[in-house]
Amino acid sequence: MSPSPLDRRRFLKRFGAAGAAGAALAGARTLGDGKPQIAIPPVPRGGAVLAAAESHTHEGHGGHGGLGPVGTVDHARNGFSPHEILTDFDGGEVSRDIKGQTVREYDIVVTTKDIEIAPGLFFPAWTYNGRVPGPTIRATEGDRIRINFTNTTPHPHTMHFHGFHSAGMDGIPGAGEARAGETFIYDFIAEPFGTHLYHCHSLPLRQHIHRGLYGAFIVDPKKGRPEANEMVMVMNAFDTNFDGGNEVYAINSIAFAYMVEPIQIRAGELQRAHVINLTEFDPINSIHLHANFFHLYRTGTSLVPDEFTDTISMAQAERHMIEFTYDHPGMFMFHAHQTEFTQLGWMSFFEVK
Amino acid sequence: MTTVAETSSAGVPQWLRWLLPLALVGVMAGVLTFLDPIGWLREAPPIESVAIERTVLEEGHVRLSVRNDGPDPVTIAQVLVDDTYWNFTATDSQLDRLEASTIDIDYPWDEGLPLTIGLVTETGVVIEHEIEAAVVTPQPDARILGIYALLGIYIGVIPIAVGLLWWPALRRAGDRWIAFFLAFTIGLLAFLLVDTVAEGLELSAATGSALDGLGLFAVGAALAVIALSAISERLPKGAGKAGLAFAYLVAAGIGLHNLGEGLAVGTALAVGELGLGTSLVLGFALHNTTEGLAIVAPFGSNAKRPAIRHFIALGAIAGVPTIAGAWMGGFAYNPAVGAVAFGVAAGAIAQVVWQIATSRPGMLSKGLGPLGFVAGLLTMYATGLLVAA
Numbered sequence: 001m002s003p004s005p006l007d008r009r010r011f012l013k014r015f016g017a018a019g020a021a022g023a024a025l026a027g028a029r030t031l032g033d034g035k036p037q038i039a040i041p042p043v044p045r046g047g048a049v050l051a052a053a054e055s056h057t058h059e060g061h062g063g064h065g066g067l068g069p070v071g072t073v074d075h076a077r078n079g080f081s082p083h084e085i086l087t088d089f090d091g092g093e094v095s096r097d098i099k100g101q102t103v104r105e106y107d108i109v110v111t112t113k114d115i116e117i118a119p120g121l122f123f124p125a126w127t128y129n130g131r132v133p134g135p136t137i138r139a140t141e142g143d144r145i146r147i148n149f150t151n152t153t154p155h156p157h158t159m160h161f162h163g164f165h166s167a168g169m170d171g172i173p174g175a176g177e178a179r180a181g182e183t184f185i186y187d188f189i190a191e192p193f194g195t196h197l198y199h200c201h202s203l204p205l206r207q208h209i210h211r212g213l214y215g216a217f218i219v220d221p222k223k224g225r226p227e228a229n230e231m232v233m234v235m236n237a238f239d240t241n242f243d244g245g246n247e248v249y250a251i252n253s254i255a256f257a258y259m260v261e262p263i264q265i266r267a268g269e270l271q272r273a274h275v276i277n278l279t280e281f282d283p284i285n286s287i288h289l290h291a292n293f294f295h296l297y298r299t300g301t302s303l304v305p306d307e308f309t310d311t312i313s314m315a316q317a318e319r320h321m322i323e324f325t326y327d328h329p330g331m332f333m334f335h336a337h338q339t340e341f342t343q344l345g346w347m348s349f350f351e352v353k
Numbered sequence: 354m355t356t357v358a359e360t361s362s363a364g365v366p367q368w369l370r371w372l373l374p375l376a377l378v379g380v381m382a383g384v385l386t387f388l389d390p391i392g393w394l395r396e397a398p399p400i401e402s403v404a405i406e407r408t409v410l411e412e413g414h415v416r417l418s419v420r421n422d423g424p425d426p427v428t429i430a431q432v433l434v435d436d437t438y439w440n441f442t443a444t445d446s447q448l449d450r451l452e453a454s455t456i457d458i459d460y461p462w463d464e465g466l467p468l469t470i471g472l473v474t475e476t477g478v479v480i481e482h483e484i485e486a487a488v489v490t491p492q493p494d495a496r497i498l499g500i501y502a503l504l505g506i507y508i509g510v511i512p513i514a515v516g517l518l519w520w521p522a523l524r525r526a527g528d529r530w531i532a533f534f535l536a537f538t539i540g541l542l543a544f545l546l547v548d549t550v551a552e553g554l555e556l557s558a559a560t561g562s563a564l565d566g567l568g569l570f571a572v573g574a575a576l577a578v579i580a581l582s583a584i585s586e587r588l589p590k591g592a593g594k595a596g597l598a599f600a601y602l603v604a605a606g607i608g609l610h611n612l613g614e615g616l617a618v619g620t621a622l623a624v625g626e627l628g629l630g631t632s633l634v635l636g637f638a639l640h641n642t643t644e645g646l647a648i649v650a651p652f653g654s655n656a657k658r659p660a661i662r663h664f665i666a667l668g669a670i671a672g673v674p675t676i677a678g679a680w681m682g683g684f685a686y687n688p689a690v691g692a693v694a695f696g697v698a699a700g701a702i703a704q705v706v707w708q709i710a711t712s713r714p715g716m717l718s719k720g721l722g723p724l725g726f727v728a729g730l731l732t733m734y735a736t737g738l739l740v741a742a
Contacts, residue, residue, distance in 0.1 A: 066459055068442045104475055118438070120446075120475055122432030240477025247433075247479060255438065343437035 004182050045328050048325040067207045067343065068256050071119030075254075078115050080131035082250075084105050086231045089138040089218065092145070097245065103144045104190075106137065110150070110157045110178075110200075112211070118255040123238045125199075125212035126153065132253045133278070134215030134236040137198070139190035141222050147186040151178035157208065158184075160201035161217055162317065172201045195274040195300030195321045197234075208229040209316075210239060210280035211251075218274055223304060228272035229265060230324065235277045235285045235314075235336070235346065246281055248345050249336065255345025262349035267329050274311075276319035277304040286313040286339065287322075294324035299308065326352040399425035401474045403448070404559075405482040405686045409490045411470075415458045417470060417482065418687075421448035433471030433479065434460045462487045491622075493684040501619060501679040508618065508637035509611050509675025514668045516645015523649055524658070531653050532713070533728075534722035538603065538647035545610050546702045548737070552617065553695030559688040566692040567704020573696020574703070577609065581704040597650035597659055599709065604670040606705035607644045609698040611671065613679020615693055616729055620686045622679075640736040644671060647729075651709065 075081035080315055092104030108129055114122045115132060128134025139145055151157045155302040156179045160171035162299035165188035169174050178184045216232045236270060237246035237251055248255045279285040295305035296312055300321035314319060329352050335344040384390065402423030409416040415434070421427045432441040445454040458526030462468050468484040491497045523534060529591045553573075581602065588598035620636075648667050652659065681690070710716055719727050 060677075067437060068440060069438050070440055071430075118431055118473075120428065121473055121477060122475055123477060238477070240473070241479050242477075247473065247477060340436060344433075345438065 014214040019251065033279065034174050064259065064347075067109045067261060067347070068120045069345075072260070073116045073119050073254055073257070078131075078254075079113075082252040082254045083261065083263070085133065085136075085252045086233070087132065087229075088136060088252065089230070089232070095145060097168055100292055101142075101144050102140070103146055104137075104139050105146045105148070107148045108135065108150070108159065109228055110153050115212075117238050117240075117250065117253055121140070121240065121248070121255075123212075123248075124242055126155075126157070126208070127212055128159075128215055132212035132214075133232075133236065134198070134213070136216040136218060136232045138220070140220045141191050141193040143190045145186065145188055145190050146182060149176075149178055149186055150183045151180060154180050154207075155162075156180070156202045157213060158201045159186055161186070161188070161198045161200050162196045163217065170201075171198075171205060177202060185261065185304045190219045193219045195276065195297075197276050197278065197317060199278065199320060201318075201337045206280060209278065212236075214278045215227075216274060216276055218300075223274070223303070224241050225303070226270060228270040231263070231271070231273045233273050233275045233287070235275065235287070237279045237282065237285075237341075237344075237346075239281060244281060246279070246344070248281070249285075249341040250345045251348065256347055258348035262331060262351035264351050264353065265326065267326055267352050270323060270325050272321060272323050274319065275314075277316055278314060282338070282341075283348075284313050284315050284338075286311060286337045288335060288337040288349055289324060291330075292324050292326060292332065294322040297321040297323070313337075326350065359727075361500065361739070364602070386451070386604075389427065390485035398476065399427075401425060401427045401476065401478045403427055403429070403472055403480045405470075405480075406453075406689075408482070408484060410462065410484070410487055412489060413459060413461055415460055415462065415468070415470065417456045417458075419456060419472070420450075420453040421450055424450065426450065426526075428475040429454070429456070430471050430475050431473040432456065432458060433473060434458060434471075437468055452715065459493055464488060468511075486614070490699070491539075493680075494547075497683070499679065501622075501683050502676045504618065504622075505548075505615050505673075505676030505679045509615065509641060510668065511644040512638040512641035512650070513607070513672040516642040516647075516651055517664050517668055519646045520649040520652065520658075520664075523646075524652070528653075529721055532719075533725035534646065534650040535709060536717055536722040537729040538650045538723030539706055539717065539731075540726040540731075541643060541647050541733050542603075542606065542702050542706045543726075543731050544733035544737075546699060546706060548733075549610055549613055549695055549699045549702060552613065553692060553699055556688050556691040556695055559691075566688065569689055569692040570696035570699070573693040573698075574700030577695075577697045577700030578704045581605065581701055581708075585708055590640070593708075596652045597663060599649050599712065600659075600663075600667040601665055602669070602705050603651060604648050604667045607671040608674045608700040611644075611702040612674035612681075613691075613695045613698040615675035615680075616682040616686070616691055617678075619679035619682025619684075622683060637739075639739060640733070641672075643729075643732050643736065651712075691734055 032198065090106070092106045095103050095105065097103050111127055111130055113127050113130055115125045115127070117123045125132050137145070139208045147159060149159055156173070156177050157351050158171035158173070158177045160176075161169075165186075169186055169188045170176060176184050176186060196217040196219060198215055198217045199210040202208050214234070214236075216234060218232070233251045234253075235249075235251050237250070238248040238253075239245060240247040250257065275287050277285045293308055293310045296307040296309060297304075298320055300319070305323070312322070314320065332350045332352060334348050334350065335342040356586070366456075400423050404422040405417050406420055407418040429443060429446040431438055433439065439458055439460055440460045441456055441536070443454050443456045445452065448454055456472075458470070465488065466485050468487040470482045470484070472480040472482075474480065522702050523531070526534070533537045554567070557570045559566065583600055585598070588595070588602075606648075614637075628682075645668070648671055678694070716722055
């Protein structure tokens, strides 16, 4: 067969590339002969990509070369927005018990709800208080937590907290499980301090976790921590066709939410993110920050960082506190470093101003 | 009869008698549609099914023609390309039953590699369409049409014309051998019948449930049988002419089969599933040469040589449809058309087999008949191995 136009085009491409390389080489030689002829400008500092990225956020196409969803998610219909969940810390109804100890009381109800996890794509979720992830429960080490837990669904459910508590408060079948229409009161002391989580532990466990019954449980040290902009990032995923593998990945449930609408942060301000992995089906998930490194506090259980890195992997229920600062304005990507997950929704941006 | 009816229910016009059952069916349809008395039976989740009827690949672009072939409406929420959510446009993303839409995706696909498109519905069902090896879909310009026509000539027209050249030898072979070759023809056609039915059923499955591919296949087959039966009834029966008429029937059956064969080759080429090498073309050529022999066998021995124009017409009827099939397969393909085409081919071949087999008593049981039948089957099987692409 004679060469098709495609073959010719390929040939031209290759030839063209070789020609360009040759030209570059020749240019380098003439430059290398004498002293440096051109002044090298200073290292660029941020800002440069902002314009391009900004133009993208208002259109659907362009900046990400076609990656991403078509349309927008109706957060109002969902009843929660991923940007609100990010900084929505719930200290509960605060009072003191007869011993004078701080009591934080919560009402948590399990409901079923179709949530829009990508534009036009609905997942039949099981939720704590109508949102996935559930409310971020936040207390100081030593506070007493009381949760009025009500189950309005036909399946039994629990709240199993990662932390110290008595056997009867474990939130497993036989210890704190609320059947359809029942209420159970969880009562325990918030300890140890750190970045923790809670989730349903009813059977079949895989189903109960992957349908959306989990949330963040943040326990602050008594001494407190330095002032920072704090965020909760629950890495999760959804098996929309129930075949045992995920079709959508995200942080805080909505695919590409922070790519479509980047998280706004300030240059020079300390950022503290509580990153919790609740991905079902995949053994690990990860987070990687662009153009920056973070201090990693494993499980958030110490006051001094364990590591200085830009990528960390976690199995399910592993969670860490990370701290970082962006010094210059610009658009900075962060995402799972399982590229498959990024293409299925776990792709985000910080817009530093 | 008429008088009895008129006396028993006088005053009812005849047209009303015809319309009454239809009117009742209309009422029933209305009740089912608007009052929905059995709606509670269908509280299960919707059954979402979308058939991808045609895929057109251009450089950096993918276009899908899709149709909702399930019982329930389908909303396409997102599109996955190789497991990546990708921007797309759709002429319509909410598809009612049997409604069609065109989906356009700008995607830098890579030539020769597999490409998977996933349509993610509102409820999270992923309807996957796999392209085994992505190649630019040929556009029907004069050059490409010419190449496909040439291909049809190579694998259809020339081999059959060559096969017709067996006639002078066959003519002097004597009655025993004519019986052998007629049986050989039946064996050959029987093999093609099985082959055509198998391919047709496979295509039927690909048309999706709502269009009922099997039904299309069956309708095609029935039409072919009826048409060829009607034609053969009108064929000249006189001595000397019967042989020629038979030859035309065989040529028509083989031609319809070759339409399907061309369709299959054209489609496979267009979607990059066929590496068309010399050996494959050679295989088709050998396979189809024996079809020429099958066409001239009904002439019988010691017969007068039919006019040359008959040979040309026979060759054209049997071979030229390959070209039409290749064009259809390459540029206007959709599985529903394919199912009908293969049905027509299967019906035609079955009819021709029946005609020849019943033309002489003991055709397949006496003399060299059984041997000829088996030889026909085996020849087709053996040459068919050469085209196993």
